[in-house]
Amino acid sequence: MRRADIKDFFKAGHLGTLISAFLYFDVSFMVWVMIGSLGVYISEDFSLSPAQKGLVVAVPILAGSLLRIPLGIASDHFGPKRTGSVGIILTLLPLLAGWLGGNSLGELFLVGCMLGIAGASFAVALPMVSRWYPPEYQGLAMGIAGAGNSGTVLASFFAPRLAEHMGWHAVFGLAILPMLLTLGIFLFMAKESPKQPRPQNLVQYLRVLKEPDTWWFNLFYMITFGGFVGLASFLAIFFRDQYGLSRVMAGNFAALCVFAGSFVRPIGGFLADRFGGVKCLGILYGVVAGLMFFVSQLPLLPWATASLFLGMAALGMGNGAVFQIVPQRFQKEIGVVTGVVGAAGGLGGFFLPSILGFFKGLTGSYGTGFLLFGSAAFLCLGVLALVQRAWRQQRATSGLEISF
Numbered sequence: 052m053r054r055a056d057i058k059d060f061f062k063a064g065h066l067g068t069l070i071s072a073f074l075y076f077d078v079s080f081m082v083w084v085m086i087g088s089l090g091v092y093i094s095e096d097f098s099l100s101p102a103q104k105g106l107v108v109a110v111p112i113l114a115g116s117l118l119r120i121p122l123g124i125a126s127d128h129f130g131p132k133r134t135g136s137v138g139i140i141l142t143l144l145p146l147l148a149g150w151l152g153g154n155s156l157g158e159l160f161l162v163g164c165m166l167g168i169a170g171a172s173f174a175v176a177l178p179m180v181s182r183w184y185p186p187e188y189q190g191l192a193m194g195i196a197g198a199g200n201s202g203t204v205l206a207s208f209f210a211p212r213l214a215e216h217m218g219w220h221a222v223f224g225l226a227i228l229p230m231l232l233t234l235g236i237f238l239f240m241a242k243e244s245p246k247q248p249r250p251q252n253l254v255q256y257l258r259v260l261k262e263p264d265t266w267w268f269n270l271f272y273m274i275t276f277g278g279f280v281g282l283a284s285f286l287a288i289f290f291r292d293q294y295g296l297s298r299v300m301a302g303n304f305a306a307l308c309v310f311a312g313s314f315v316r317p318i319g320g321f322l323a324d325r326f327g328g329v330k331c332l333g334i335l336y337g338v339v340a341g342l343m344f345f346v347s348q349l350p351l352l353p354w355a356t357a358s359l360f361l362g363m364a365a366l367g368m369g370n371g372a373v374f375q376i377v378p379q380r381f382q383k384e385i386g387v388v389t390g391v392v393g394a395a396g397g398l399g400g401f402f403l404p405s406i407l408g409f410f411k412g413l414t415g416s417y418g419t420g421f422l423l424f425g426s427a428a429f430l431c432l433g434v435l436a437l438v439q440r441a442w443r444q445q446r447a448t449s450g451l452e453i454s455f
Contacts (some may be wrong), residue, residue: 055122058273058340061299063183063184063185063188063452064180064183064184064188064192064376065082065183065242065409066243067230067241067242067244068180068182068183068238068240068241068244069181069183069192069195069196070136070148071235071236071237071239071241071255072131072176072177072179072180072196072199073195073196073198073199073235073239074199074233074236074237074396075135075139075172075175075176075199075237075241076172076173076176076196076197076199076200076202077198077199077200077201077202077205077260078199078200078202078229078230079142079169079170079199079212079224079233080169080170080172080199080200080201080203080206080234081202081205081206081229082142082145082146082169082202082206082226082230083112083115083166083167083169083170083172083295084111084112084202084206084280084283084284085109085111085149085166085203085206085209085210085222085223086107086110086111086159086163086166086282086284086286086290087108087111087161087283087285087287087404088092088203088206088210088211088287088302088305089159089210089211089214089219089222090104090108090288090447091211091268091285091287091288091291091298091301091302092211092219092298093107093159093165093219094107094288095295096219097156097159097241098188099211100412101407101409101411101412102405102408102409102412103156104288104407104408104411105154105285105404105405105406105407105411106404106407106408107163107284107406108284108288108399108404108408109162109281109284109401109402109403109404110160110164110401111124111163111164111166111167111169111170111367111402112167112170112280112281112284112388112397112400112401112404113167113168113397114164114166114167114399115168115169115171115395115397116164116167116170116393116394116395116397116398116400116401117169117397118167118170118171118217118392119170119171119173119174119203119389119391119396119397120125120167120174120359120387120390120394121171122134122138122172122174122247122389122390123175123178123387123388123389123390123391123393124387124390125175125313126175126178126389126390127178127251127252127387128141129354130247131176131178131241131243131245132179132237132241132242132243133172134175134374135172135175135176135179135229135237135241135434136165136234136237136238138169138171138172139171139230139233139234139237140166140234141168142166142168142169142230143197143227143230143231144162144165144168145163145166145168145169145223146223146224146226146227146230146243147223147227148161148162148165148226149162149223150220150221150223150224150227150452151220151221151224152427153220153223153238155273155374157443161208162223168329170392170397171184171390172199172226173197173363173389173393174389174390174393174394176196176197176199177193177196177374178229178304178389179191179196179243179244180195180196180243181193181378181389182244182246182247183244183246184224185205186378186379187324188324188376189320189324189379190288190319190320190321190322190323190324190328190372190374190375191317191320191321191324192319192320192370193320193371193374193375193378194251194316194317194318194320194321194338194371194374194375195320196320197316197320197370197371197374198313198314198316200279200280200283200313200316200350200367200370201310201313201432202313202314202325203269203280203283203284203309204306204309204313205397206300206433207283207286207305207309208302208303208308209221210222211287211298211299211301211302211412212299212302213225213235215298215299215309216434219285221268224270224419232416233426237316244279250302257387259381259388260391261316263366264380264381264438265381265391267387267434267438268373268376268380268388268392268395268430269391269392269395269396270378270395270396270433270434271332271373271431272370272373272396272399272430273395273396273398273399274336274366274392274394274399274427274431275332275335275366275369275372275396276312276366276370276373276393276396276397276399276400277341277395277396277398277399277400277401277402277403278339278362278399278424278428279312279363279366279368279370279398279400280396280397280399280400281401281402281403281404282308282309282312282359282362282363282403283305283308283309283312283318283363284308284326284400284404285403285404285407285408286304286308286359287301287302287304287305287438288301289306289407289417290305292411292417293349293395293417294352294355296334298450304339304356307356307360308356308360308362308363309360309363311360311363311364311367312364312366312367312370313367314367315364315368315371316366316367316368316370316371317337317369317371318371319331319370319372320367320371320372320374320375320376321371321373322371322372323376324375327351327380328375329376329435329442330372331368331372331375332369332372332373332376332435333432333435333436333439335365335366335368335369335372335426336369336429336432336435337432337439338361338362338427339362339365339366339428340364340425340426340428340432341425341427342358342359342361342425343361343362343363343422343424343425343428344359344422344425345358346359346362346421346425347418347419347420347421347422347425348418349416349418353432355395370396373392374389378394387415394425395440403424405418406420407420407421409425410418
């Protein structure tokens, strides 16, 4: 991007809101995947089976998915700043519960469900930023805010190290500190957009569910974001089980792969702004499918790590590409649609660890789970081609504005 473009970008929106939305998303995501990052320690403490490992990791993702819809509606109705502030305060509850409790599998599942509040931050942070920026900067703005995915890197890298010395319960307690700091910054720096729409009733908000494009976006994001967050939550367990790495080293390898997917999301949005979101997304689905087919063969550790690193990068850029398209298609309903599409993405993140754990227990190998995920990405490539043709026809007849 040229220097003039950068200056125009920062002038076009509200920098304080962009920074605070990123931070809110980042710290919330760190908390959301904490059980997955501590999964090696938790599974050894409770002697979990492969299927139970997948389920424990997946529960917070499922809860966060379901909560994204009501938080998206609340963001449109009450405003993102008010909704986000309440969300941060409520996120403190599962952190306290994990610190002082979580001594049985049932309690751990309850903590995981409550951590879903943190995962639902997506449906608040992205609409907050989107309304501040014009269409030509949607991909970059949403990509920067969405780079809060990097919170998964922080969890993958720091949580195992802290747990090694302090125990995994204490990690939940320590996470309260950055959450409180985020609350202060969010209250001070975030600002509601003057484009915030007037409140509507529930029926009006849910009208987007009648739109076929909503469901296409659900499918596309289920693969890109679902793949990213599902792998981010499960890779430490995969590296430990498959390659026999130490608990800390398994976390290091997982953090390396998650890092790739987290910080390239703005790049995906930027490229989608320049070359078209649909075109970029099609290429990325092909890359993901090929890499996951290769990982399904369970190659040697260096090859598996390199493939997962590149695969996570492609998924991260895919997330940015999807949300370059969404605001163009649903400008007025961005909060609700973000919640619905984000929920679908989270469901993908719930199914992936569950599938990997289930087939590991059934067949003794993680290969089948990766093969199925690669097949799903390849299927999306074909679906995208069909949807693109329909969008072109709609653009010709009704003025639909989506960059291809």
